[in-house]
Amino acid sequence: MTPIRIAVVDVGGTVASDDDNKQRMTTIDEIARLAGVSPATVSKVLNNRPYVSDLTRARIERVIAETGFVPSQRARGLSQRRSYILGLLIPYTSDELFADPHLLEIMRGIEAETNCHEYNLLLSTSRAALDAVSACLRMLRSDVIDGAIMVETLDILPYTDALSTQAAPWVMIGYPRQGDVRAVHADDYGGALLATRHLINLGHRHIAVITSTPRPFALEERLRGVRDALATSGLPLDERLLLTGDFSIESGERAGAQLLALPEPPSAVFALNDRMALGVIRSALAHGKRVPEDLSVVGFDDIALASLLNPALTTVRQPGFAMGQAAARGFFALLDGQPFAVPTVIPTELIVRGTSGKA
Numbered sequence: 001m002t003p004i005r006i007a008v009v010d011v012g013g014t015v016a017s018d019d020d021n022k023q024r025m026t027t028i029d030e031i032a033r034l035a036g037v038s039p040a041t042v043s044k045v046l047n048n049r050p051y052v053s054d055l056t057r058a059r060i061e062r063v064i065a066e067t068g069f070v071p072s073q074r075a076r077g078l079s080q081r082r083s084y085i086l087g088l089l090i091p092y093t094s095d096e097l098f099a100d101p102h103l104l105e106i107m108r109g110i111e112a113e114t115n116c117h118e119y120n121l122l123l124s125t126s127r128a129a130l131d132a133v134s135a136c137l138r139m140l141r142s143d144v145i146d147g148a149i150m151v152e153t154l155d156i157l158p159y160t161d162a163l164s165t166q167a168a169p170w171v172m173i174g175y176p177r178q179g180d181v182r183a184v185h186a187d188d189y190g191g192a193l194l195a196t197r198h199l200i201n202l203g204h205r206h207i208a209v210i211t212s213t214p215r216p217f218a219l220e221e222r223l224r225g226v227r228d229a230l231a232t233s234g235l236p237l238d239e240r241l242l243l244t245g246d247f248s249i250e251s252g253e254r255a256g257a258q259l260l261a262l263p264e265p266p267s268a269v270f271a272l273n274d275r276m277a278l279g280v281i282r283s284a285l286a287h288g289k290r291v292p293e294d295l296s297v298v299g300f301d302d303i304a305l306a307s308l309l310n311p312a313l314t315t316v317r318q319p320g321f322a323m324g325q326a327a328a329r330g331f332f333a334l335l336d337g338q339p340f341a342v343p344t345v346i347p348t349e350l351i352v353r354g355t356s357g358k359a
Contacts, residue, residue, distance in 0.1 A: 031067065046064075086331065087144075103320070109326075112325060147334070149331055150170060152217065187348045188219075191318065191348030192222035193226075195314075198298070207268045210251075210255045210276050212246055241266055254279070256281075260284065296356040297356070313353055313354075314351065
């Protein structure tokens with residue numbers, strides 16, 4: 001019977017065999033010797049670099065496959081003075097983060113790009129945003145991460161001066177400080193402008209808005225879009241119809257109940273995120289209202305659940321995956337000493353479905 005050979009990968013990028021312990025540890029120098037090339041040529045193949053002939057590349061890859069060699073990320077990092085870890089700072093609690101499909105889409109876009117660069121993500125959340133920023137500053141000053149991507153909240157903004165003094169690169173997903181272009185955000189203003197005009201064109205004149213507090217700049221821009229669209233049509237925003245939630249379905253449901261209890265309830269509600277819009281729909285149905293016949297509802301984000309409702313939710317599509325991917329690409333450009341040459345404003349799109357109808 002042929003003996004089974006078990007290879008154990010060592011953190012140094014070598015392979016140990018249990019075949020009577022006769023085969024010694026395989027290193028990059030050993031791969032080079034067996035392939036008849038220099039260690040530098042083996043390194044080019046391992047890192048998928050050019051200037052290696054197809055014949056030589058095939059020979060090196062064959063030797064690597066035969067020996068079971070696995071390159072060490074730690075050794076690679078030491079040689080290039082990098083940790084190959086990207087810090088991701090999301091200053092929300094873990095419960096808030098994993099309940100928000102839009103934030104998860106942003107994370108998915110970041111993770112897809114980091115995979116292309118053979119990087120790992122180190123996620124930082126906390127009980128309070130200030131704790132998260134302090135943790136990020138400590139990480140940036142250490143050698144744990146090579147840099148960071150941060151999701152903007154109002155609590156982060158006072159720390160941007162301190163962040164700017166760090167040697168490690170960082171990128172913001174959100175709105176930049178004045179003069180700082182290392183930020184990626186959606187066209188919140190344009191998306192809200194389109195959604196409000198859509199309701200106005202359907203004949204709605206009594207439009208409620210549900211925002212959140214504290215409001216990051218993204219929501220301020222959405223509110224600005226709402227106000228401008230109403231003002232263009234000669235319709236001021238009735239402050240009695242401006243309610244506040246906390247991005248959750250439950251807060252949207254409470255706001256919806258409050259609006260429907262008014263002596264003159266609105267004919268349409270624009271919730272500034274989809275989960276609050278879902279809460280409004282739930283409240284309308286509980287009060288015997290039909291959507292959109294009795295109440296039109298529009299959201300913002302276009303989470304996966306929006307298209308699965310019956311009727312499906314009219315909303316503004318905010319491409320979270322593209323935002324995360326663009327932020328990560330900008331980060332890796334900065335890490336390589338290149339300009340932050342990525343789109344800083346990601347377009348939004350109005351997706352008209354079944355929850356918006358004529359007044």
